[in-house]
Amino acid sequence: MAENLPLEKKPAEEAETEPRLTWQEQVGLSWKTPMGLFGVALTTICFTLLILGLFAHMTGLIENHYAAIVTFLVFPAGVLFGLILIPVSFYLRRKRWFKNSLGKAFLIIDFSKKIHRRTVFLCLVLSVINLTIFALVIYEAYHFTESDFFCGAVCHTVMDPEYTAYQRSPHAKVGCVQCHIGSGAEWYVKAKLSGLRQVKAVLDGSYRTPIPAPVEHLRPARDTCEACHWPEKFHGKRTKQFISFSNDNQKDASIQEVALHIGGRNPYTDTFEGIHWHVSKDVKVEYQSLDNTRTAIGKIKVTKPNGITEEYEVPGGSEEPKEGEGVWRTMDCIDCHNRPTHVYENLSEKIDLGLYSKKINPDLPGIREDSFTVMQTAYTSREEAQEQIVEDLVTLQAKRNGDAFAKEHEAALITSGKYLLEAYLGNVWPDMKVTWGTYKGHNGHQDEADGYGCFRCHDDTHVTKFGKTISQSCDLCHDEPQ
Template sequence: MAEKIPESPDQSEKQKYRDELPLLDKFGLSVQTPLGLIGIALTTICFLLTLLGMVLHATGLMENAYAAIVTFLVFPAGAVLGLLLIPVSAYFRRKKWFGDSINKPNLIIDFGKKKHRQMVILVIVLSLVNIGIFSLVIYQAYHFTESDYFCGVVCHSVMEPEYTAYQRSPHAKVGCVSCHIGSGAEWYVKAKLSGLRQVNATITGDYNTPIPAPVEHLRPARDTCEECHWPEKFHGKMVKEFVSFSNDDQQDPLIDEVALHIGGRNPITERFEGIHWHVSDNVKVEYESLNEKRTEIGRVKVTRPSGITEEFSRGDTEPSENQDVEWRTMDCIDCHNRPAHIYDNLEETVDFGLQSEQIEPSIEGIREDSITVLQADYVSRAEAREQIIENLLLLQAERNGSDFVTDNRQALLDSGAYLLKSYLGNIWPRMDITWGTYKSHLGHQFEDEGYGCFRCHNEEHETEFGKTISQSCDLCHDYPE
């Protein structure tokens, strides 16, 4: 049997020192190091502030969006950073980067010792508490970053126009993420990665004014719009009324009614017809976009239920310079391109004011003056607040005299208030958004600029056999019977 070599006095002292080290010191953890002290302090402070913020939000005592960002994003991130600094400090201490560094004793956890058992239990309990609280924080952070308030208010300077238009749209009760992200993890991850780029652009000021349209990399409408809307459902016809005034007649409007062929699958003929024919499950319509705004259309392909594909083309169209040709399958937003961010038309806004008598229709020249006031080039929204009502009074004084303005001051002030509200709901000079910045593809009121149905329905796209895409009005509408 081999004889045990006795330890030297120096070795015996070192072993005794190692055995007497507290368990945390054997890990190398200690508040004696500056980095470890910072880590412990940061974790403790951020953890307590996170708990406080959660309580305030849960009780409704704090509802500020920026406070929610700090509570659910900043403080938890600080706590996690502090937790990471503690093992980093331990590593540096054992590597003797600090004055109170230690030798590297073997770490032995002896469950036969009460202190060791207590330490392990404490670590497990604290870990479970941390996991529970951080899971709740992550869950709340997820829901907060998915909220309309987060989308519209946090990036206030950039998103204020879109958020304002959204709040008065037909989709105001539909959450932003329902259309922009939809369900499933894949698009959620894509959206958050894109969001990081957008946050960086907002911080650095490196973003386009106005925000370009159409939006790039938007999830296909079949995955979002059709969660609520069903193109296959037969809707038949819907009568739409267009009300307009003129400068010569502000009190008797011209009312034009059309019966729109909304369409769907006709239960009598079993045919898919009307406007929504374009997005039928039995038909695939593809088009070649020649510019970023999709206002110039090259070739069009139509694949019918029989499997036959027809290709229509225009011989005089070529892609814009440096523009990659994009083939796109037609869906809802190719016509409904402003479904939730609808900006008002200038003349329609004034005419609605006259119809609802928010603009006094009996005042001579009020329609023309209202359009002039709203079209004026104001440097900022603050300047518009100061000048719109005053400018209306001045124009009316020039037209009808100062005595008329004095006698009808309240009616003019009420009319001016409506104009100011309309301006502030549609115009943002800092974002280069003015009347007509964002146009709709519904119908053909902006046909001269390439918007609407006539992008394709122009009798110019034809097959090699001479068949064209018809421009016949009764394809989409006629007059009510």
Template structure:
């Protein structure tokens, strides 16, 4: 295998190439070396093709990004590591065959060795430059909502779908989930790797549990764009409800929410955002992972006074490590962007926008039955929902069905549409899986303001956290 370095015929060639040339050339002949060089070359070539496709937007396919920015750089680095390894093994082999040690050391006064070193350095610089470009592009790629929402399609589809319909659609996932700073970036990429593994082995929880325990504190994320000083006055919100008895004219509740902020007359913070104003600290001790059973609430007020409110009927389990949590934005805005609808809301919106014809007798009741039905998969819902609605309406008489069939089918289409952006049976996400804390519509499940504002948390001074309706909202003027 090894060429005879002292052989007569090879004398000329030997002088020309030198022992390092042999190592390099020899390396080519070892399967390992050949593999390293091939892997590096192929990876670089495909990576460049991938970058060009990505930059020109020729093909929209997230897997091209995954391959270009995540798999191929791995191939390139592996190849680059194999090459010196192969050279090292070759050199050891040459030793064994008795090549003089001097020849095998780099000697900078020998011009052939110099040429080799210069070539080596140049190639290294080029390789580092390529990796830097790929790293930079890859960083943007893995930080894009497109990557988060589409690459992990099955897992993130619900969050991504709701995100696309939210006020934060122009805010990248990473602005809330990672935030600024290198340490959170590294933590996120490490836990991201773990998540990719979980997806590949199908070992993630369905649904993804909320609250997210390791979410970055809102102070570092939300407050980059919103801050308590900015809140002021009242916000009027109206809620429209129909009833099965009256599908035509809605009942409208208008409330003026006391958003709060600094009162210019008294200079004190008041209203709903009082909890997160600078000189106030509200902390609480929840006994469950969902943070819905709150045993104790502590307040530090601007004047430095403290008060602790305790709900004696909520037992603190022994042996469980419980942690106090300082209240921040996410304790009320737990769904700032992954906001799921409720079935009544959607059906009532359908009636209001006339996508569901309110003249059809019983259509509200039947729509609610159909939309709340459990389907095994989204595909099943897609094929069966309309027929179910037609079936239910058929029970109300053939005459009605004949008269309104087109409109009933249109209503069915609307229901399918609404179902498909809210329910994912494959991820165990049904209506109401992710309740909101904002307000008190989920009070029975322990969600919302009434977790604390229930008059059942009592301090030793006898004070309670009030449920007085006028505290949070009143009638708009």
């Protein structure tokens, strides 16, 4: 029978080889590594600058938007990164990744000791102060990320075309988030998650040029547009004026006026009429989009107030749409007003406006044709356009009318050239592949040849099984002013 051997005990000297450190010593030593020192320094510097920046912004001492980016995005990130490095350095020291690593003694807090109570109380007070400051920073950062500047100017190269068009639009005083996000937490979260994908695309250069339109996953217009615009409002008729010139006659304007049937709910008949009939709450219009630009329309369904649904389709159309096509959509405001804010100007209209306002001198022979030539030149960059447009216009006029003529009318040519340059810089970005006609509007039929406008549906081709078509009659939408 085997004898019971006594358990071996370690000598007292060997058991005490591992140092037993107090908790104050453990905390004090936790950051005394290159990583820990860097974390403490980064946290301290960023936190100090964060407090100064927050104070400056709240008191109005600093109103620079780029300073806000640093204050509300860069400094908080630096503070958080530094704070993360401190416990990481403590963990690595306990795992003996560094020389003179910590012993394995547990951290013990004894509230019967005065120094322990004071230290814990100090930590609690500092934590409350830190949380208060971070709450203010998060609040200010939230409002900053909702600002028009953050939406349009932070990613300058990508968003410059849209931001420029927005600033001159009828909605320039309406914040970006009011249309793109609206109220409520659900769409705020969706927008921010979508924003993360966009930030990634900007950082790795995978964004598309030009930016695709229409915008995908946009909140329904009834949740945003109708917060200000009320389809039930009766507008009746509104007169619109079209002014144009020709190369043969650049002095006498051709002016055409039409009375648009905006409509709405007529208070006298209590019926919806006019163009806004399409978005009446009593009518539901659905259509099948056959491409990403919504210019090719397949089937159309119209549900009327009496509950009857009419379905229109193009005879001989494809029964099975291709992959990615045939997406059904319920019609709302932006199906016609697809550029309600980011409005890019029409080249012909812009030049004719210059002639009509005399910003382009109509007395200069051939100035209209030469203006088109200059504006349609494929400059490699906006900087090159700034250097060349005025000079190119003078050169074309000199070739057309002679050097003596160009010299005599140099001031008028320079004034005209500056107007064209301003128009170019407001509508063309070669780096983003945005040029004249890149973004067209659906409200009207000026661009019907490219599939834009009312004639997508009102083509006299979409027909029901009973032979009823969607009319293309002009007087459905406008007539002569009275």
